[in-house]
Amino acid sequence: MVSDHWRISVDGDTCIGAGICAGTAPAAFRLVNGVSTPIHETVDADDAVRAAAESCPVEAITVRDRKGAVIAPEP
Amino acid sequence: MTDTQRVVHAYPFSPPDRFKLDPFYAELRRREPLTRVRMPYGEEAWLATRYADVRTVLGDARFSRAASADRDEPRISPRKLEAGLLLMDPPEHTRLRRLVAKAFTARRVEQLRPRTHEVANELVDRMITAGPPADLVERFATPLPITVICELLGVPVEDQDRFHVWSEAVVSTTSLSVEQIAGYIQNLFAYMRGLIAERRREPTEDLISALVRARDEDDSRLTEDELVRLLTGLLAAGHETTVTQIPNFTYVLLTNPDKLAELRADPDLVPAAVEELMRYVPLGVASSFARYATEDVELGGVLVRAGEPVIGSLSSANRDEEVFPDPDSLDFRRSTNPHIGFGHGAHHCIGAQLARMELQVAIDVLVRRFPQLRFAVPEKELEWKSGMLVRGLKRMPVAW
Numbered sequence: 070m071v072s073d074h075w076r077i078s079v080d081g082d083t084c085i086g087a088g089i090c091a092g093t094a095p096a097a098f099r100l101v102n103g104v105s106t107p108i109h110e111t112v113d114a115d116d117a118v119r120a121a122a123e124s125c126p127v128e129a130i131t132v133r134d135r136k137g138a139v140i141a142p143e144p
Numbered sequence: 145m146t147d148t149q150r151v152v153h154a155y156p157f158s159p160p161d162r163f164k165l166d167p168f169y170a171e172l173r174r175r176e177p178l179t180r181v182r183m184p185y186g187e188e189a190w191l192a193t194r195y196a197d198v199r200t201v202l203g204d205a206r207f208s209r210a211a212s213a214d215r216d217e218p219r220i221s222p223r224k225l226e227a228g229l230l231l232m233d234p235p236e237h238t239r240l241r242r243l244v245a246k247a248f249t250a251r252r253v254e255q256l257r258p259r260t261h262e263v264a265n266e267l268v269d270r271m272i273t274a275g276p277p278a279d280l281v282e283r284f285a286t287p288l289p290i291t292v293i294c295e296l297l298g299v300p301v302e303d304q305d306r307f308h309v310w311s312e313a314v315v316s317t318t319s320l321s322v323e324q325i326a327g328y329i330q331n332l333f334a335y336m337r338g339l340i341a342e343r344r345r346e347p348t349e350d351l352i353s354a355l356v357r358a359r360d361e362d363d364s365r366l367t368e369d370e371l372v373r374l375l376t377g378l379l380a381a382g383h384e385t386t387v388t389q390i391p392n393f394t395y396v397l398l399t400n401p402d403k404l405a406e407l408r409a410d411p412d413l414v415p416a417a418v419e420e421l422m423r424y425v426p427l428g429v430a431s432s433f434a435r436y437a438t439e440d441v442e443l444g445g446v447l448v449r450a451g452e453p454v455i456g457s458l459s460s461a462n463r464d465e466e467v468f469p470d471p472d473s474l475d476f477r478r479s480t481n482p483h484i485g486f487g488h489g490a491h492h493c494i495g496a497q498l499a500r501m502e503l504q505v506a507i508d509v510l511v512r513r514f515p516q517l518r519f520a521v522p523e524k525e526l527e528w529k530s531g532m533l534v535r536g537l538k539r540m541p542v543a544w
Contacts, residue, residue: 086482088203092490093234095205103482120238124245126497143246 073114075140076133077107077122083129090121090130097121098130105129152188155181155455156220156430160535162528163396165426165472169193169460178444181455186218189434189453190446195464195484197444198456203489207435207454208233218453220430220533221317223325228373230433234490240366240374241494243358247296247351253497256292260502263291264509272513276543277520284510285390285540289383289502296498297379298350299339307335311380312532315388317429319531329376336376351378378495385427386499388529388536390506393421395526395537396474397507398519403474407511414511417476418503423483424474426459427534433491458484514544 084105090098094117098105122130122141132140157166172179172193181191192198201207210233271278294301313328347353359371397404407413434453441448462483463471486493520541527538
């Protein structure tokens with residue numbers, strides 16, 4: 070089975086810099102000038118990344134699969 | 145300077161006095177941004193006072209809360225935390241937190257705003273009908289957050305007299321005895337177990353039912369004990385701090401009449417004012433919840449060794465002149481305000497968006513409906529809480 074790849078995007082205008090994502094998935098997110106930034110735009114499927122998007126209080130993070138379908142957060 | 149030459153300061157540096165922040169924090173930020181401290185209970189620790197360092201301590205995975213479980217962590221309470229989210233690190237912490245996070249997003253919280261406004265206005269109506277003076281703590285600041293969290297969780301609001309008294313246990317240091325604190329917490333657990341049993345029999349559309357369903361569908365998500373603790377934490381912590389901050393913010397406004405006038409002239413400033421008040425009010429009597437370094441970390445010019453605890457001072461970070469120009473002045477028109485009043489990192493307050501909304505509604509309603517709001521006693525006669533983790537007023541008699 071080919072491992073699934075996800076694409077991460079962060080809406081920097083919505084981000085409040087709470088740092089929950091970087092604390093939850095430090096391999097995927099870091100804060101740059103107080104704003105969450107994906108370390109890589111494409112990552113291997115990783116539950117911590119999904120959890121980070123689900124845990125963002127302002128839903129600034131979107132995680133999509135290869136076909137562009139939204140994996141997190143839930144609508 | 146070697147570690148053995150460092151002076152160890154007793155911390156907190158001084159007893160709380162209203163919302164004055166001990167000037168020693170500013171001196172430490174300049175001179176010794178990581179300093180050795182000893183708190184009333186637990187082991188010696190580092191205290192970080194600069195904004196950037198505090199954010200590192202709270203946000204960097206090299207600092208662990210879970211590690212505190214096996215240590216005599218530095219604290220101002222005789223009691224040690226025994227379990228809960230604040231004793232966990234990702235990914236265990238994430239497993240529990242994600243179950244409730246979506247109920248507290250800005251989007252979900254916005255849906256509660258009209259109802260929160262309605263409750264606030266009803267409380268003011270009752271105060272006006274009864275006539276001045278009135279205790280703002282009892283008549284407004286306490287019932288507002290309690291009603292909102294009750295409706296969100298599915299806790300009967302008419303039980304508030306019981307669980308509000310018990311909830312003091314989560315913010316008490318010495319206001320209650322160790323036995324009372326343990327007893328109140330057991331009462332909260334027993335009360336929550338009763339509600340959980342009811343929702344299991346008869347689910348409704350509330351957060352208790354949703355979490356019961358999450359566990360009953362897949363019990364690897366959380367244990368029964370975790371379910372009880374999580375919901376109890378949301379109920380108790382979910383109102384105690386906002387109950388305290390509404391009078392705190394009101395106090396700051398009434399003692400800064402020019403700022404209150406500015407808000408009255410332009411109520412659109414309320415959200416920015418709430419952020420600034422979050423920054424300005426040093427809510428904690430001292431910072432607590434040390435993070436333990438899991439490896440050697442260079443921080444604030446010091447090599448923190450693996451296994452050493454570091455306390456990050458939120459109040460000091462929020463007054464850091466490197467980040468906030470003229471940090472000791474209250475300014476509702478700051479161009480940026482990245483305060484960390486709700487913490488930072490994985491443990492950033494889960495109820496932050498709810499608290500923001502409630503505080504915005506509370507201040508908006510007070511400003512609009514009481515154009516002559518004032519203390520009904522001289523400021524010096526206001527009674528402040530003591531023996532608590534947080535600064536706050538026991539009562540706030542007001543007139544209008």
